[in-house]
Amino acid sequence: MRYLPLTDTDRSAMLDTIGASSVDDLFIDVPEVARLDGPIRDLPMHAGEMAVEKHMRTLSKQNLAAADAAFFLGAGAYRHHVPASVDHIIQRGEFLTAYTPYQPEIAQGTLQMLFEFQSQVARLYGCAVANASMYDGSTACWEAVAMAHRVTKRKRVVLSGALHPHYAEVVRTMAKFTDDDIAGAKPAISAQPDNAGLIARIDDNTSCVVVQYPDILGRLPDLEEIAEAAHAKGALLIAVNTEPVALGAIKSPGELGADIVVGEGQSIGVGLQFGGPYLGLFAVRDKKHVRQMPGRLCGETVDADGKRGFVLTLSTREQHIRREKATSNICTNSGLCALAFSVHMTLLGEKGLRQLAAENHRLSCIAADKLAAVPGVTVLNDSFFNEFTIMFDADARQIVRDLAEDKILAGVSLGRLYPDVDAFSGGLLVAVTETTTEEDIETLCSALKEKLA
């Protein structure tokens, strides 16, 4: 057994030291009813590297990888090029096989990285403080709602209709257990987000307004207007971003007045991975809210010799100290994904992120124009970054399935996201990134032309 260093000689010597006649003596506390007479049945026995790799490769080949298709999916997970050095760094054993930095003297690598990560995220979001990561965007979104409840002592939550429906569903699920009252809505299929309708739903009992930016249909709501309206009623604005690359081209939510900014960091460094592990980002615009934040925070301090160093701090908010009074039950978060994000972001830098964003937007504009020229296709959005909604008079889900047979992954149909809304069945979200070629765009356009003819 290649992962087990003990030999039978070792085992019997150790049993001698222990004073046990067999390893069964060490399991004497297990009740009779639960003792087994051998390895668990209906499972295979051990296998070598070659056999295991072959089995897993067979399963992997049953999937259509994005690289083998003309690929246009987004809706909260985006395909970007990740530089080779990112994967090299995250596979260094000192990062890969370390744990939560409970012993800061021998974990400065992780801790300094987390401090840098927090600083990068705070700047990207236009915030004062970011934490050391959450599980993903959807759970970060729920944690922000729970935090708004703690800060405002109110329970009424106004969700924008254009919040990712899975995020809204996570919030709704959790709220059932905390007695928060969730006022949701469906997105209006319109060229502009319905800010007026959203603002009208804010009242004196509202703890927070949750707005996605860019929203689920790819549109860019003016957060400033919503922030003012929320603040006028004593509510917090929670901005949700699922595409951090966009923030290289558009104003940060913090500078537009959002109080808590959360999002998915997967685009930078992490990869698609069929939905996980991803990287939840969480930041607050004003330092005064730091003590209500969930999750780990890394802070700067000095050691006994006066040298700068970093530690996990303000842990009196956390479950291992506060137990049932903690701000969240989160423990393990997304440390290695945070490292991947931070390395990728350092490689990009200000210049690279701005260029990356510009290139995404340029290609998206080309795609939108070319798709608009396809008979039967309408582009919904007035504004967008790298994802927009197109509409046709046919069932978009069926078209997506049909095109997949020709290795065209055309996008995420609104029918997949909102199966219960008939009016959305002709909608398709199309995402375009720097990995999309103009040839891919041509392929999609010709296929749609044929389908819709």
Next chain:
Amino acid sequence: MNAPNQSGWKPTTPAAGEGKFGGPATTTGNKALMLEEPLIFEIADNQTTGVDLPEVDTSATTRLGGMARDADIGLPGLAEPEAIRHYTRLSRQNYGIDLGFFPLGSCTMKHNPRLNEKVARMPGFADVHPLQPVDTVRGALGVINELAHWLIKLTGMHGVAMSPKAGAHGELCGILCIRAALEARGDAREVVLVPESAHGTNPATAAFAGYRVEGIPANADGRVDLEALKARLGPDVAAVMITNPNTCGLFEPDMRAISDAVHAAGGFVYCDGANFNAIVGRVRPGDLGVDAMHINLHKTFSTPHGGGGPGSGPVVLSEALSPFGPLPYTARTKDGVVHLVEEEGADAFAKEHFGGPLSHFGRMTAFHGQMGMFTRALTYMLSHGADGLKQVAEDAVLNANYILRSMEDVLYAPYAPSGPCMHEALFGDKDFADGLSTMDLAKGMIDEGYHPMTMYFPLVVHGAMLVEPTETESKATIDQFITAFRSVVERAKAGDQTLATAPHYAPRSRMDETQAARKPLLAYTDPE
């Protein structure tokens, strides 16, 4: 007591007064291979980039609806060689399993096989989108389903919720299943019982789910006091959360009786599966009456801890709780096809295959769970097989008992007299000299080249030290560790004050955590 070190290896003791590396001060502050590294914000600028992207005329972007950014973000950039060097230098200030023995109790820091990493990076797993048409991801769904099969067989349970993102998320999932099941029968219960020795996530989870948390008393042997528990059970108790093996590293011998009593009182049994490594392949929690248990794939099934995640926390469920699990889930039908069941069509699917709609409590996360961890964990399971996993538990328990029996003559081991431990050995600071603590001992272990054990947990033992060796350590490694551990314990008992200022040989000496909390500096600020 046998000689703790049979290999003949002896530690080199530094000469008294040798201090920090002896030698003169250096101009750079570096000490040969120990290199000081500035923050990226101090070495990078906003003009440098490590990627080659086209120059795009950003003024031509007209579709941003008036939201175009004009302010700088303030992100530092490094060219690739500088970036690689920055992170490589940082990495060298970290301790990891690859570097040495990491006996951090309750964290199961076992070897992370590299085949797992290779498999997770296969394009068919790494480069697929969660919302692709299901016919293009049958292999990914197959992985989820095959892993689910393993987890169900290994635990003897009925179903499994795969989407929780880590242990605490899994706990929440399990407790929400319990609450949903109780609500479905119109039974509003208010209390969850949690032992004082539990992980902090247990009470935090129960409180989040709207329950009042009450303690379960322990007996003198570090186990749940069955009679006291029975006396507390009643119509207000929704669930008990029990860690088994518990956080003292002991198996709960009354586990079946506990479950029976809880069930008889109308409640459910949640088991914290953080310590499953002790019993994997040898004991099935389903045989002990457990209703829900999360499994940390990053502990028992070797997916990397990554400096604090990502984890993965699937929750196995009893027959009574399975209908309440969250969406989405996967199911293999008789024709061999693996389906992804989401909100849409969940009722119709259940009606067709399970004879009626299920009562899902909702959705835990945006997509389907930690796929990248599923591929790794399944690779690990296939490598070990049912026979190898049984050996995993046995070697993990053997290693822990070996440490317990090799230390108990010099270090207070409160539960050693009552019998064997499971996968971790628990000690206390009872005989330390005045002024020296578990913290000092832990920092002394750093100087000896080890990652310290878990300190001050569980809370039920004063100055607790929880040592979990795992099964992936050789006898020679463990013998060396015992020699070092014994020597540091002797120093703590003898009042060696150099421990109070340890570590002496780490990249940093003891950190000022009070200052960090009093004046929090949580992000870099540019100099004025």
